[in-house]
Amino acid sequence: MEKRLSIGMMIGWKIRLDLPLACALIAHSQEVDFFYFYPAGIDEQTRTIEGQAWDGTQWVTGIFAYPDVIYDRMRRKGSDQFGNIYEKLAGIPITHTLRGRSIVKTKVYNVLRGDANLKKSLIPFMTMRDPEKVIEFVHKHQRVIFKADGGASAQNMFTVEVKDDGYEVFDQTYLHTMNQEQMLEVVTVLIERRYCAQKLIQSTTVQEFPFFIRVHVSKDGQGQWMVAFCSVSLSLNPMIKVTNSESTFRVTTTWTRFLNHQFGEQPGGSMDRKIQAYAIEISQYLEQQWGTGFHEIGLDLGIDKQNKIRLFEAGLGIPDTSFHNIELAQPAIAYCQYLVRQSQSS
Numbered sequence: 001m002e003k004r005l006s007i008g009m010m011i012g013w014k015i016r017l018d019l020p021l022a023c024a025l026i027a028h029s030q031e032v033d034f035f036y037f038y039p040a041g042i043d044e045q046t047r048t049i050e051g052q053a054w055d056g057t058q059w060v061t062g063i064f065a066y067p068d069v070i071y072d073r074m075r076r077k078g079s080d081q082f083g084n085i086y087e088k089l090a091g092i093p094i095t096h097t098l099r100g101r102s103i104v105k106t107k108v109y110n111v112l113r114g115d116a117n118l119k120k121s122l123i124p125f126m127t128m129r130d131p132e133k134v135i136e137f138v139h140k141h142q143r144v145i146f147k148a149d150g151g152a153s154a155q156n157m158f159t160v161e162v163k164d165d166g167y168e169v170f171d172q173t174y175l176h177t178m179n180q181e182q183m184l185e186v187v188t189v190l191i192e193r194r195y196c197a198q199k200l201i202q203s204t205t206v207q208e209f210p211f212f213i214r215v216h217v218s219k220d221g222q223g224q225w226m227v228a229f230c231s232v233s234l235s236l237n238p239m240i241k242v243t244n245s246e247s248t249f250r251v252t253t254t255w256t257r258f259l260n261h262q263f264g265e266q267p268g269g270s271m272d273r274k275i276q277a278y279a280i281e282i283s284q285y286l287e288q289q290w291g292t293g294f295h296e297i298g299l300d301l302g303i304d305k306q307n308k309i310r311l312f313e314a315g316l317g318i319p320d321t322s323f324h325n326i327e328l329a330q331p332a333i334a335y336c337q338y339l340v341r342q343s344q345s346s
Contacts, residue, residue, distance in 0.1 A: 007336045008049060008067035009036040010089075012074035012082070017059070019320075022329035023071070024054035032337065035064050039074070044088040069336045069343075072096040075318055093339040095332070097293035098316065104149045106196050108314045111289050118282055121301075121311045124199040131187045134197055135180075138162060141199040146187075149196040158190075159200055201310050203302030205262055210235045212300050212312060215279040216319055216327070219295040221334030223342070225283040227276045229327040232258045252323065263307075275301065278309050286314070295335050296328075 007027055009020055020036045027034035037051030047066045052059040070092055076082035078099030086094075106127045112118045124141060127149065128134050138144050138160055146158040160183075161168045167183050169176045178186065204210050211234040218228045233250045256267055263271045283297050298319030300312040321328050 004031060004033050005069075005337060005340055006033040006035075006064070006067040007069055007071055007333065008051065008064070009034070009071040010074050010085075011036055011038060012076060015073075018322075018325045019073075019329060020052075021054060022325035023333055026326070026329045026333045028054075030333065030337075032333065033067075034333075035062065035067075037064075039082070039085045042085065042088050066092060068093070068340045070094045071332055071336050073318055093343045095295050095336060095339065098290065103290075103316050105147070105313055106149055108286070108316075109311075111286065112282070112311070112314075114289075115285050118285060121278065121309050123201055123310050123312070126197050128187065128191045128195045128197055131184050131191065134187045134191070135183065137197050138167070138183075143200040145198050145200045146190055146195050147198065149194050158186075161200075198312075201302055201304050203304060203310065205234065212302055213275065214321070215275060215299040215301060216321065216324070217279045217283045217297045217299060218328070218331035219335045219338070220331045221338050223335070223338050225280050225287075226331060227279050228331050229321075229324045230255050230272075230275060231321070231324055262303075271303075271307070275309065282311075282314065286316070296332070 007023070009023060011020075023036075024034045033053075035049075035051040035053040037049045041050035043049065048063050049066065051062065051064055053062055053064070054060075066089070070089060072095050074082070074085075075096045075098075077086050077094075077097060106125060109122055109125055112122055124137075126134070126137050128146070139162055143159070143161045146160065148156060157172060159170045159172075161170075163177075166177060166179045169178055169183075169186065203212060211232055214231045214233070216228040216230075217225055220226045231252060232255065233252050235250055237249075253261075259265050259267060259269060259272055263269065265271060278301075279297075279299055282299065286297070287294075294316050296316075296319050298313075298315040300315070302310040302312055304310055319328075
């Protein structure tokens, strides 16, 4: 009997098990074995891993032989803390080989400046280093957002708006009024925490609800970039402009309904095609710059009043989803199988 291909998903901390379950179901439908594991479960001496497999009703602990390929959802290769983990798994194809978890936001922005077409989607930004220059940036654009350059899940963001008597600073929960001295103090603290600033653009529905679009781009079973899904998140509180934050109460709708209500079109219409073409173009360009060491990108996009695509962020870390785990899992499992085929033919 031919041995079934085996995929091991490596995760570094406790997570929701929606994605592992989706991966297990997709793998089972393709007669592929699947389990997830934590680094502590690796036994280099016996080349086995303690992990969890889905038996159709529940997760069951087991001891598994090293898999044929690793779907890396920890993504700490090259870090001092986790480097030895990857050494234990040397020789096994792995989906993510970039050093570290992700690439800071401003580095992505700066790289995209090198492409004449893609740089059109960039929103004015700056790395926060000098407090006085940050204040100049704020006054130039009037409404800006401060966010951690290396942060994930859009946490600890602040929106700032210039007013006649100072500044309004919204921390996504409370609104603060500040004078020049207080604003400089805040900026100085954020510089120490490695923040960046970006002009705050209007990405709102026809009803003026702020929204962002998540486009999940992934490599498929042929090693080619594809759009796995597009989703939209909306804030029903016009005061809350940052909708790509887990701390924001937000709502969603289907991609079809969003396209219909916002642009009067169906999937496959001009805006849908424009967004998907942009997503593929940016993925291919980033691969040209940084190599083939990544296979998933989470693009957070806005659409301004002129219906132009504006890039909020491009996440190469661990793109996640709340409602589209099957769509995320399908190309991931296919890409894992592609890596096995490539390793066997090399």
